[in-house]
Amino acid sequence: xxxIRVERLRVVRGGKVVLPDLSCEVxxxxxxxxxxxxxxxxxxxxxAIVGVQRVAGGVIDVLGERAGSAPLRARVGYMTQAPxxxxxxxxxxxxxxxxxxxxxPRDAVSTAIEDVSLTDFADRVVNRLSGGQRARVSLATAxxxxxxxxxxxxxxxxLDPLLRRDLWELFxxxxxxxxxxxxxxxxxxxxxxxxxxxxxxxxxxxxxxxPAELRARTGEEQLDEAFLRLVEAEx
Amino acid sequence: xxxxxxxxVARRVLRQLRRDPRTLVLILGVPCLLxxxxxxxxxxxxxxxxxIGAPLLGLFPFIAMFLVTSITMLxxxxxxxxxxxxxxxLAKLDLLAGYGIAFAxxxxxxxxxxxxxxxxxxxxxxxGPEWLVVVLAVANAVxxxxxxxxxxxxxxxxxxxxxxxxxxxxxxxxxxxxxxARDEMAGWLRAVSALLPLTYAYDALVHAAADTLGxxxxxxxxxxxxxxxxxxxxxAATLRRRTD
Numbered sequence: 001x002x003x004i005r006v007e008r009l010r011v012v013r014g015g016k017v018v019l020p021d022l023s024c025e026v027x028x029x030x031x032x033x034x035x036x037x038x039x040x041x042x043x044x045x046x047x048a049i050v051g052v053q054r055v056a057g058g059v060i061d062v063l064g065e066r067a068g069s070a071p072l073r074a075r076v077g078y079m080t081q082a083p084x085x086x087x088x089x090x091x092x093x094x095x096x097x098x099x100x101x102x103x104x105p106r107d108a109v110s111t112a113i114e115d116v117s118l119t120d121f122a123d124r125v126v127n128r129l130s131g132g133q134r135a136r137v138s139l140a141t142a143x144x145x146x147x148x149x150x151x152x153x154x155x156x157x158x159l160d161p162l163l164r165r166d167l168w169e170l171f172x173x174x175x176x177x178x179x180x181x182x183x184x185x186x187x188x189x190x191x192x193x194x195x196x197x198x199x200x201x202x203x204x205x206x207x208x209x210x211p212a213e214l215r216a217r218t219g220e221e222q223l224d225e226a227f228l229r230l231v232e233a234e235x
Numbered sequence: 236x237x238x239x240x241x242x243x244v245a246r247r248v249l250r251q252l253r254r255d256p257r258t259l260v261l262i263l264g265v266p267c268l269l270x271x272x273x274x275x276x277x278x279x280x281x282x283x284x285x286x287i288g289a290p291l292l293g294l295f296p297f298i299a300m301f302l303v304t305s306i307t308m309l310x311x312x313x314x315x316x317x318x319x320x321x322x323x324x325l326a327k328l329d330l331l332a333g334y335g336i337a338f339a340x341x342x343x344x345x346x347x348x349x350x351x352x353x354x355x356x357x358x359x360x361x362x363g364p365e366w367l368v369v370v371l372a373v374a375n376a377v378x379x380x381x382x383x384x385x386x387x388x389x390x391x392x393x394x395x396x397x398x399x400x401x402x403x404x405x406x407x408x409x410x411x412x413x414x415x416a417r418d419e420m421a422g423w424l425r426a427v428s429a430l431l432p433l434t435y436a437y438d439a440l441v442h443a444a445a446d447t448l449g450x451x452x453x454x455x456x457x458x459x460x461x462x463x464x465x466x467x468x469x470x471a472a473t474l475r476r477r478t479d
Contacts, residue, residue, distance in 0.1 A: 084315035100243030
């Protein structure tokens with residue numbers, strides 16, 4: 001079952017065509033990586049999927065509903081690229097606010113903080129945290145309310161390798177519970193951690209494949225080399 | 236709209252204010268200082284202080300809350316948290332009402348403090364009930380908040396938002412009847428002042444202080460409440476779930 005179906009999506013931002021005509025599917029219950037260089041339209045696609053991007057054409061179905069429709073708002077967790085949390089509140093206060101809006105149970109707050117390894121910083125004001133820690137606060141707010149779909153825009157940027165590994169393990173644990181994850185990244189070495197990949201370049205879908213399929217198709221062991229081959233093959 | 240979500244927004248806004256004690260001290264302290272200066276300037280028993288002391292008390296919250304709300308909301312718009320909120324099960328009115336309630340509560344404290352000072356220590360006297368002046372002050376604070384929410388949509392930076400204060404508030408203060416009675420204004424100025432919400436807020440305060448609570452007072456209050464509703468609707472219209 002596909003959790004997301006994008007059909008002929010067209011997005012124009014400030015007179016510039018960002019996504020000319022994009023169609024793709026994201027399978028449910030798995031971790032799908034949305035990979036591509038910066039400027040390829042990843043964030044625009046994710047924003048369209050969560051329903052905050054004005055679109056010029058096309059249809060997006062998310063969990064059987066039209067993207068951005070009211071019933072989805074409690075079922076989709078979204079982590080923006082720039083941390084969207086309140087800098088003047090503590091980690092705990094931020095989470096409590098988002099939990100209040102979602103109607104999530106009280107213990108969800110401490111679980112989410114634990115999930116992103118910020119328990120020791122729970123009472124710290126967000127503005128006094130490092131960039132990576134701030135991003136994790138933002139991620140924690142997306143985890144609240146056990147969403148059926150998690151849309152994460154570059155959640156692991158700037159994190160140390162150990163923490164990155166922990167987070168990818170967390171993503172897979174969440175997928176094992178049946179949720180769907182769509183995770184964007186511009187670094188190809190994260191591709192190997194995904195069940196499936198969507199490769200985006202200049203607003204077009206270059207390939208949809210598993211890491212293994214990508215290697216087989218291109219004959220390259222390194223996934224960033226494989227990406228290059230695909231680009232070259234496109235001409 | 237849900238009370239749970241509205242409450243969460245209001246609590247969060249108040250918590251943010253509490254994290255900023257300097258702003259809080261300014262919001263609560265500056266009106267007290269101004270009321271004190273007014274009394275010292277004109278004298279305890281002067282007709283000027285006795286005439287404008289009460290209306291001014293009721294207008295401070297309007298000015299303060301307009302400024303604070305427009306900047307807080309602008310921050311919400313520019314920091315990405317507004318976009319994040321728009322992906323959550325939160326009605327636009329939850330957000331606006333949450334802000335309104337939070338700042339109305341601050342206004343209760345602010346207006347009470349200035350009242351205690353003015354009526355208790357500075358010797359300000361009104362014929363009408365003092366509590367009514369405080370209630371009107373809170374209504375004016377909500378009016379200021381809702382207008383601030385609305386105009387925050389037209390500012391891109393905090394610098395611009397601050398400039399909206401003199402642009403939106405000062406003309407209303409000049410024309411509301413505080414400086415020159417509306418009867419004595421040039422015709423066109425009176426016509427303009429009839430279109431400005433602060434004119435009715437001021438007039439209501441004058442009637443409350445003089446205990447002339449007739450049809451005119453009822454009309455004033457109705458206009459203030461109507462303007463709050465209108466500003467809320469306009470504010471909601473500026474909140475878009477989908478943006479470019």
